[in-house]
Amino acid sequence: MPQIRLQNLVKRYGHLEVLHGIDLQMAENEFTVLVGPSGCGKSTTLRMIAGLETVSDGEIFFGDQPVSQLEPKDRGLAMVFQDYALYPHMDVAHNISFALRLQKRPKEEIKAKVKEVAEIVGLTDYLQRKPGALSGGQRQRVAMARALAKDSEIFLFDEPLSNLDAKLRGQMRAELAIMRQRVQKNMIYVTHDQIEAMTLADRIVVMSDGYIQQQGSPEELFKHPANKFVAGFLGSPPMNFLDSELIDLDGTLYAVGEGFRIAIPAEKAHALDQSDKAVTLGIRPSDLSYAPDAPPGLGLDLEVIVSEYVGAQSVLLCVCGQASVTVELKSETPIALGETLRFAVRPEGIHLFDRKTGTAL
Amino acid sequence: MRAQTLNRATPYMFMAPAAIIMAIALLYPLGYMIYGSFRDWNPSQSIGESEFVGLKNYITLFFDPAFRESLSVTLTFAFVVVAAEMVLGVGLALLLDRNIRGMSVLRTLFILPMMIAPVVVGLMWRYMYHPTVGTFNTMLKSWGFDGIDWLGQNALLSVIIADVWQWTPFIFILALAALQSLPRSALEAARIDGATAWQQIIHIKLPLMMPVLIVTGLLRLIDAFKVLEVILVMTEGGPGLSTEIVALRISRTATEFRELGVAAAMSNYLLMLLLLLTVAMFAITRLQEARAQRAARQIQED
Ligand SMILES: Nc1ncnc2c1ncn2[C@@H]1O[C@H](COP(=O)(O)OP(=O)(O)OP(=O)(O)O)[C@@H](O)[C@H]1O
């Protein structure tokens, strides 16, 4: 079944436009993750696909069929809500089988289906309970089971894990990844958690303020962010940004800023057409490694301000001139606060952005 | 030690004024009434002069066809109006639970009847039901139909209509409030699961509103048993005994027949009926609480 295609999708609430022409094409059976900061329009997009919000402009296609005028029930999709949206007065079995019962499927078939999906999500012992007597994680599973029972071609998830505690979230994320291998369906998943996005997605769509900033595979977006926003949004800890100028010294292009000078690798320098330009230098913490004897031009001198111990690794918050820089370091490395350390920059890890527009150079 | 005693006494001290008022305003008259119901007592006597007759008043009443008739009128009236009001009120709420422009004005209009004083409602309807100059019959006649003998042959139906007009809004507001506090996402989930508007009502909305609706219905029922003014003004219980509800009969027994003891016994019958309903209402709320607690326990056991 179908590719899902959003064509110039616009959403207005009165005069307020919150989605400004979303164009998006998802391949068959793709796991698409919409990710972005709070209020950027992820839920709105998803709810328009589900038919819970009207489309102000543009069109949604499932395959070749425009669906924006169809009722939710005629779109053939299943959805998992952020607050689970279980039916409080029905026990787990009835929650799961609600859609099937409305379709008047035979009793035995319904029973078998309930049993099957309950096993997938590990709820077999809880079928007689009401949602009120379930823990958050169990409710989440019921919501998942209810969606699975429908055999829809399209699955929508709106931040299904956000109400769970960190440990359970990790566990459910792994289970989702496993389920995703088994259930080959179109899935659209909304989250503002970039780790969920990176681990689950075939395609990530990064949104901000009602625009799509960039879409592509997780690796593509991580390695080649289209702009500063995407670069800063994906990756944890986030990318460091340093204001600098491009200056040509003896045939080598350098990014020069307050207290540092980093050589731009030759291939990258060729692609840039001009020097003497105000840019933002972006370097991920993972592309910085502790190297006391790195030659100047390949390293940054950073003064350690805070050290956050997180286990094997420590996260150091440092300053370089006016800019703050985050780096990671093996915890056993002996360092003192206030000390200045040198970190080598991996040449492939150098990102340059236009300082005015934020687009990647 | 003393401080502790004082501490323990504090809540009772705060409750004392309310308790005293309750005792004076509620328990004393109630006790007086119960005491009086065992006596053959007429208004010219003081209660001390009246003669003790045991359960005689209750027994006579039990076999008194007029009282039985009045009881059955009350029961018919109460159950019919509450059933009609529930259906209409909940139906209206389901219909008007949407955000369309002008809906808030419409909702306010629907609530108006409830805010009119009962006596005024009675007068208004008596005028509208008037056989010759009343609104309904002039309208019917202008359309070429015969007039209807509203407060004569169809008196009970007529007072029922008036009561439904006045109290449907009460059910309407409470049902609307219940509707609007339903979990929105559960309804959205139902839409995605394929429920039509009607199926959403049957399978999701009504079951979720049920606790509120049960309590609302019982409240209305208790109130309907005590109705007096509207009927008093409209029909005075007539014609015959056809609209003589118990409350009306009590007041007539006391004032016209001058039998305070019998009136008191009658009041007690009514009181027992209401108590039964109230207990039922409490039992239902308790049941719901118990269910919630059981659910909470189950979570802890996992
Ligand atoms: N009913 C509404 N009326 C007006 N504005 C709305 C309405 N619903 C949403 N918005 C606006 O639309 C924008 C997008 O909302 P949306 O719920 O899609 O955000 P989101 O990306 O899902 O955020 P979050 O991660 O917090 O869930 C927000 O700025 C919000 O204020």
Ligand SMILES: [Mg+2]
């Ligand atoms: Mg959202």
